[in-house]
Amino acid sequence: MTDVRAPYASDPRRSRGRRFPEPESATRSAFQRDRDRIIHSSAFRRLQYKTQVFVYHEGDHYRTRLTHSLEVAQIARSISRVLRLDEDLAEALALAHDLGHTCFGHAGEDALDQRMAPFGGFDHNAQTLRILTRLEKRYAQFDGLNLTWETLEGVVKHNGPLIGPDGRRRRGDGPLPAAILDYMEEQDLELATHAGPEAQVAALADDIAYNNHDLDDGIRAGLFTLDDLRDLPLVGAVVREVEARFPGLERQRVAHEVVRALIGRMVDDLLAESQRRLATLKPDSVEAIRRHNVPVIAFSAAMAEQDRALKAFLWTRMYRHDRVNRMTSKARRCVRDLFDLYLAEPQCLPADWARRAEGPGRPKTARLVADFIAGMTDRFAIEDHARLFDITVNT
Template sequence: MTDARAPYASDPRRSRGRRTPEPDSPTRSAFQRDRDRIIHSGAFRRLQYKTQVFVYQEGDHYRTRLTHSLEVAQIARSICRVLRLDEDLGEALALAHDLGHTCFGHAGEDALDACMAPFGGFDHNAQTLRILTKLEKRFADFDGLNLSWEALEGVVKHNGPLVHADGRPLKDRALPVAITEYMAEQDLELATHAGPEAQVAALADDIAYNNHDLDDGLRAGLFRLDDIRDLPLVGELLRGVEAKYPGIGRERTAHETVRALIGRMIDDVLTETRARLAALNPASVEAIRHHHRPVVAFSEKMAEQDRALKAFLWSRMYRHDRVNRMTSKARRCVRDLFGLLLAEPQCLPGDWARRAEGPGTPRTARLVADFIAGMTDRFAIEEHARLFDISVMT
């Protein structure tokens, strides 16, 4: 039987292995095993109550980090299949990409990053690596999930290289502490691009995020169908749905428009990626890693339309007064929790308190950041009440 993978796809039989060597599974490939370990992790289960934009109690029909991750995985797997990449690795990376997010979405991350500024900051991608290599404590032989090199590389570099060839960070700020610490144990080659499956997962995240925030914004009444008529591509697809299905109602019209937009974006990724692959003609996955630009990408026209959609969502959804009020509360909640627990680590529960070094130290700060980053929205709200409301005694 011939291998259906393209020569430039990641091949689990040629994986660079795991930090702690393990016998191969007789029934699963290395990347299937990675995916399964992610799904069975505690961090993955907690995504059910970590929100994208709306806090969990605002309604059962809005996306959470869990439903978003599943949607990203579906898109990533579909694209990988058409491009003859390794579907299991693409799915694993999609399922893992948001594990490091805090409670309360980006508002929670921004607040925690500000709190951690004196201690190296906080970055959700680096926190994902920390979860996968250290914080999950389920196995007898190692901390973390002991994923393959390819999975860890994809998590860290799915948005592109992190350093120049000489090791200087590409961004103004230093590399996150979690990444520099792990690099001392295993080289993830931060100056190169990730493999194609990770690049697919990154685009699948972009497709899912924008389209489903558009859907949730319409559902929440933050804007109306008439407000998106002038958006490039979106308005065209909306008018096409209305012409084909007159009178089907607002909800069905919104769904059909979002559905058409997802399909158009996936088709564009496939067309542009095939063109880039044809031009590069890579004989191996390493050729893709060392190429000067991503191989999986939107066309320039679609990238421009995607930017217009992002700008619309930024102004009409993420900066809506209803969202602003909730994110303001969320930031205060995270700041309060961090400040109290850093100053009084004895208020941490159980083993967390035993592992604290003392008030105000860098080690305690990172411990508190790990604790808060792992919270769901619900737990953070309840923990804030337990620590600050004198009438709550448990």
């Protein structure tokens, strides 16, 4: 059978392998096995009750981390097929990219990072690596999922190199997260280079999915209306086009048509710009893409500007809406309360976790508590908080 992959695509037959060598499957490629292991993991199942903006009990129709990850995977596969990349690797990266997120979206992460500041902080990308290499305990011969080098590289570097040629961190303050530094002692993920093209696709598929689907959820929640979108670059033009094409259409269907058209336009732009960059670079291997000084998968300058305008709108009209602010304030207090209690009284952790604690206030105990809280779903965190702080609730 003729290989349809481009010469610059990641090839599972030439994978750099797994941390712990295993026999290859007779029926699945190495990247297909990575994808399947992610889908069968406990962390992936928990995404069903982890939210992005709205807490799980606010409605069944809003996105969760699980539905978002599936939507990202669909977009990533579609883009990878056109660019002749490895669809299975792109899908694996899309499905894994949110595994390290805490309960309550970014509010939970911010609260946990604040409490973990004296102990090395908390970063959801680093936590994803920690889950994939340590915290999942399913196999007899190793901790983690023992994924290929390419999948782990893509998880860590999908937003670009972590360090510059001088060895200094490229984004953020302070040292790199401890989970990444610890793993680098076992396997070099080449943090100064870009990730392969499939990881770059997954990163922008994430961008496309959450921007457009947050528009959909924001309209559904009544945080803003279609009329509020009319002055936005790109979005306003699409709203007017849909209304002209379907006069009198009910507003919710108009919203769906707008989101559908926006996703299509952003994907088309990404494909055109990426094909232009590939034609200019003429990479003959995936390593040529890793070594290139800028991403090869990208939006055009015009679309990138329109994307920033959409993000700015969502920031002010959705993520900082007073209704969302009130809920995220409660969420942050919930996470802070849980962390403070478990750090001071680790004996309150479930028995199998408590046995691994060093003692109150110790760094190892703090990381253990962070792992425990980061794995919580919204529902579990709310119930656990009630068990620990409401004296009328049976434990």
